[in-house]
Amino acid sequence: MVKVSILGSTGTIGKNVAFTLARDQTVDEIVMFSRPESLEKVKGETYDMYDALAARDIDCRLTPSCDFNDIVGSAVVLITAGVPREKGMKRLELAIPNAKIVKYYSEQIAKYAPDSIILVATNPVDVMTTIALEASGFHKKRVIGVGNHLDSLRLKNYFSRQININSSEVHTRVVGEHGDNMVPLLSSTTIGGIPLKYFVEYVDLDITELVERLKNAGNTIISKKGATEYGPAFAISHLISTIITDTHKVLTVSCYLDGEIEDVEDVSLGVPAVTSKRGIEMIVPIHMDDIERENFIKAANTVRDATYEVKEHLDI
Missing domain, CATH: 3.40.50.720 (NAD(P)-binding Rossmann-like Domain)
Incomplete structure (x- = not known):
């Protein structure tokens, strides 16, 4: 049971x-x-x-x-x-x-x-x-x-719809903060096995517009219907099912870091992790270009400062 x-x-x-x-x-x-x-x-x-x-x-x-x-x-x-x-x-x-x-x-x-x-x-x-x-x-x-699991699904969906290709052909990920300081890993995104930087040469794809749309996705939905609903619910239920069925999928979830990625520690951030019925089996190493790395560290500092402030207020 x-x-x-x-x-x-x-x-x-x-x-x-x-x-x-x-x-x-x-x-x-x-x-x-x-x-x-x-x-x-x-x-x-x-x-x-x-x-x-x-x-x-x-x-x-x-x-x-x-x-x-x-x-x-x-x-x-x-x-x-x-x-x-x-x-x-x-x-x-x-x-x-x-x-x-x-x-x-x-x-x-x-x-x-x-x-x-x-x-x-x-x-x-x-x-x-x-x-x-x-x-x-x-x-x-x-x-x-839940971290950037939903953000990653949203970005996957945006690429799929923008270029009219099945979403299974899009492999992308968002890390960092679930918020303004999210970091789309565009340098390692592939479409149909082709790195994004090469793929964009052949299609009309406004990457900057897609990223801005991603960062404002939650507010856009809230402004139109009052709350986000189906996206978060399906993302969370998918995450729970992955855990309890022990399928060892790599999902982008918020984990407490002790230096596993870019030596970032003492903060919880969205990172790729192997999930199982035991929880986080391992945090998956990721490659970032210089800009992504800079933004990831910025996200870590922002979230860490906010966490310290909250802990001080709660006296924990």
Whole structure:
């Protein structure tokens, strides 16, 4: 029996992850955890999901709960709870109020699900990954932030649609901060096995415009519909499925670094990592050109400073 718990299941991301994960049929039980005052809403969500899942003969147990005892035995505990980002708001503006929530939940996970993997989706996710790591006391391999996984998927999608080619032919990655200081690894991007720098000679492709679009993707969606929803939910459920099925895929997630890449340490950043049912198996070395390296170190310094500020405010 594989159990996954979602803390913050009444939010847009939390409930969509639950439904997407149930449809994947890789989990036997999903605990949809909420505050006591939201429990009836969560129950309503589960009733609605059960009706939909019945159409596909999917048998996944959905457990509405506000009792931490129900997360006992979870393979993965996802933290999505927090103040949502509004139009024009920087992710780092959410840091202090959301850090209080992530700290509390991480402490409870350590108490009730000490053998689980903590997956952090709350923004700013890189800062929150370090907060969850320190509050839980877990080994760094078992605390993972969603990081640049969605950013990498978005960039892959942009290239695919711009040049009208199947997305499976696009191999690209975004590292660094999940925010303004994200670093698209264009120097190692390939399309159909051809390095991007050669491919652009034959197609009409505005790389600068694509990168700007990528950095503003979240705000663009929020400005038009109020919240990001399907992209994050599918990216997160894919990450969870990859972990629990032990497929050892290389995904760009937020990991606490101890000098593995460019000697950067004491900060959580999005980097390529082999993920498994044990968490992070290894951080994959990456090649960056001079500009990418400079931007990666800038991202590290920005996120580290923000993390220190939050930790000082929370006295941890």
